Amino acid sequence: MPLVSAFAVADLLGLVAFGELLAFERMAGDARLAPDLRRRAALNEMAAAEIANYRRLADRLTALGVPPEDAMAPYVEPLQAYHDSTEPRDWAEVVTKAYVGDAITDDFVREIADALEEPDRALVLDVLHDSRYAEFAAAEIRVAVADDPRLAGRLSMWARRLVGEALSQAGRVAAEQATLTALIARDGRVDVPGLFGRLTAAHTARMAAAGLNN
Template sequence: MSDPHAHRPAVVDLLGLVAFGQLLAFDRLAADARLAPDLRRRAVLSEMAAAEIGTFRRLAGRLAALGVPPEEAMAPYVEPLQAYHDSTEPKDWLEAVTKAYVGDGISDDFLREIAGGLDEPDRRLVLDVLHESRYAEFAAAEFRAALQADPRAANRLSMWARRLVGEALSQAGRVAAADRGALTALVAQGGRVDAQELFGRLTAVHTERMTAVGLNN
């Protein structure tokens, strides 16, 4: 029996991946907000969660306009993305902030790379759903305050960040298998055929992001 997924446009696979990522991020941030040490920080993470569900609705609407039920487009990615989040549950506030800063940062960098292979309006849609810089700035301020109060926390958070990256790369392999090469095709369409070069760029940006907040890569 033929696999209908194999004959779908690559953009459907990408939008399905991004949409489920947004849905999971909403769940995660809403839960992590309870780890906040005060109401101000809890409100910031809750606002971030609300933004995720808002972008999910935009992606789901675009999939519906393309004639694809959103749940069908998301289905191949449920297991690998859920596995990543299940294996990286933060134990405290700073671990939750690190996960948002590191995990969302790598995800956004990757989406920026592959968006070049999309036609409009989907290229603009993917770029629009990337996280706002003010959330990264909030996380950076949290790190700096925490490290100023206790410099020893840098080692613990750096180790946690390395684990997050390792888990993300492991699950990326499962995502690649789930999408039957759709993302690879989009990378090629965007003029970025060399996968090693692509991941080299992602690693370089990740290293800069870690250094900027006083953490070791």
């Protein structure tokens, strides 16, 4: 395993940290779309789990001598662009976004984390999303589709848009953050089609698990 520069580590921790911060804000903002208080509270508790992870990443950045806000700054624009272009309009879209977006982000982070050394590798893998939340979101999607079968088509289209926007912003991040790109590189080159292929294959399997077509 190649020695990874401290810059690259801070770049990745910054990306994951800002991802957590923004996912937290957006999920908390989407909670008002919940059909009842039980589900509203559940989404808020999912959101709160992200902020605890944010704190662990920010503490590690500080320990590495990098102010967390400096490490996060390059990602503000692409990550906000992703969320701005994928504002859910109702609860079914909220839970689909949580389900699809969290999982594909986790897969992406898992790919890069492989290149890290300990303790950062373990930290990054540890802040991936709790599978309880994916199960909650998938169950909500299945309930919504069972209630209104016509919803399946709309949610499948919505999920495709989420993946498209996510990959588009991921490509932008990879192009602009050279140190981060180096982390994804194998044998000196970044296999973008291979990476995107693995991400979309996993996505397709998850869609089926939630009862949606790809």
